[in-house]
Amino acid sequence: MTKRTILDVDVRGKRVLVRVDYNVPVEYVDGDARITDDTRIRASLPTVQNLVKRGARVVLMSHLGRPKGKANPKLSLRPVADRLSYLMQKRVSFANDCIGSGAENSVNSLQDGDVLLLENLRFHPEEEKNDPSFSQQLARLGEVYVNDAFGTVHRAHASTEGVAHCMGERAIGFLIEKELHFLGEELKDPARPFVVILGGAKVSDKIRVIDRLLGKADAILIGGAMAYTFYLAQGKSVGKSLVEPDRVELAREALEKAAARGVDLLLPVDSYIVEEIDFENHQTSPGRYTRPEEEIPASWLGVDIGPATIAAMRKKIAGARTIFWNGPMGVFEIRGCDKGTFAVAEMVAENRDAVSIVGGGDSVKALHRSGLADRITFISTGGGASLEFLEGKPLPGVSVIPDKVEKEENQNAASSSAQGSNKALLPV
Ligand SMILES: Nc1ncnc2c1ncn2[C@@H]1O[C@H](COP(=O)(O)OP(=O)(O)O)[C@@H](O)[C@H]1O
Ligand SMILES: O=C(OP(=O)(O)O)[C@H](O)COP(=O)(O)O
Secondary structure, eight states, rough: OOBBBBGGGGOTEEEEEEEEEOOOOOEETTTTESSSOHHHHHHHHOOOOHHHHHTTTTEOOOOOOOOOOOOOGGGGGGHHHHHHHHHHOOOOEESSSSSSSHHHHHTTTTTOOOEEEEEEGGSSHHHHHOOHHHHHHHHOOOOOEEEEOOGTTOOOOIIIHHHHTTTTEEEEHHHHHHHHHHHHHHHHOOOOSSEEOOOOSHHHHHHHHHHTTTOOSSSSEOOHHHHHHHHHTTTTTTOOOOGGGGHHHHHHHHHHHHHTTTTTEEEEEEEEEESSTTTTEEEEOOOEEOOOOOOOOTTEEEEEEEEHHHHHHHHHTTTEEEEEEEEEOOOOOOSOOHHHHHHHHHHHHHHHTSSEEEEEEHHHHHHHHOOOOOOGEEEOOOSSHHHHHHHHHHHHHHSSSOBBOHHHHHHHHHHHHGGGGGGOOOOO
8 A cells, every 4th residue: 555645635725844854964164054965955856846836835844963952053954945945946935943933924924835944843852752742833834744754754753753643634745755665666575695784873773773684684784883882792892982882782682693594794804993083173183994803992993994894895795686775884074084985885886786775864975975876776865764664664754644545546646657757766
């Protein structure tokens, strides 16, 4: 059964509250925010443009980063409104808050076909708590609820789940529809060997997924900060590397399970290490590679995989027939710590016999930086979301949208093909 989409809803003259994922990478140069990858904004355009064309009053809402429930000017969505306006060649207004009288006044002044972006939802702690009264305040801003935030469908937050229960009309947008369709088709019965590459910094979230992936993948290659929690589980020292001590037990269980099931769980055998890292100014102290199997000294931290690890990964990636990659291999934003990530991008791109899927905000940014994005089969806007989909878990942001009724399915088969341009592959 497929989900109701925006094509199943009459939107003309209605206030349509759309959850998008505009959690884009942002860097600050001389105090000014610069969006360094706008894939997620571009990916929302088919839905937003379709709603505008059909005379909806479009109210967009998103989070940006993890401000922990407090307003933080560095995580304002205002620069995103400017980029969206540029991409649409159309005025996009901005509300300084996502709830309250200011937001309601901004929404009420919209005309048919206008677009408004609300300020960062996560400036309110109630968003991530899925607080019912916060959901009701959001629901006052629209008659129709649309979820098109694929990157955030695995979160049961007020804007992705709670608010939908307060609104009569609900649907998914074209981005979620396309992602579910592609990932569903390709990952249902993946061509083997199926190789999953995992890295990045969201260790506590993503390490939980490994347990289920052990039943699906033939090999799991680990890099990024994720690797160091596994090192702890093996009793190795990790110095000052980013680790999640609460997840060491999970990592130990995953290692045991992988061995018992004969799944290749490949951990780095060497790392690029530094003594100091300044994320804000993109600098590190001079670094060096560890020798294979050398442990990380106490005052150092691992910030990339090393050449021996890259060589070991090359073999696995070259032989794969399906590749799923989420999470950079190191702090690729900083020169010197980017070699592992770009090497993996190259290896994935080089394997022309495999279906390759790369997902996640930062992974996709790295892929674009590598210049190899057009050699990847599918670029997903979701990292954690696509992993949870692969794991087979219900996604709260999708479950909350009703299924199509049969009559609608038949009607839309015709109207979707007529609207083919709205469903083009990601404009990346
Ligand atoms: N060894 C490491 N130590 C600290 N941060 C790391 C390390 N390796 C990768 N990262 C960081 O992980 C971040 C991306 O992680 P994550 O959000 O999990 O990926 P994605 O957005 O692709 O899902 C990047 O900003 C990168 O700098
Ligand atoms: O960037 C995101 O996920 P991703 O890093 O897994 O791609 C989404 O916007 C979700 O963000 P969250 O992991 O802070 O809930």
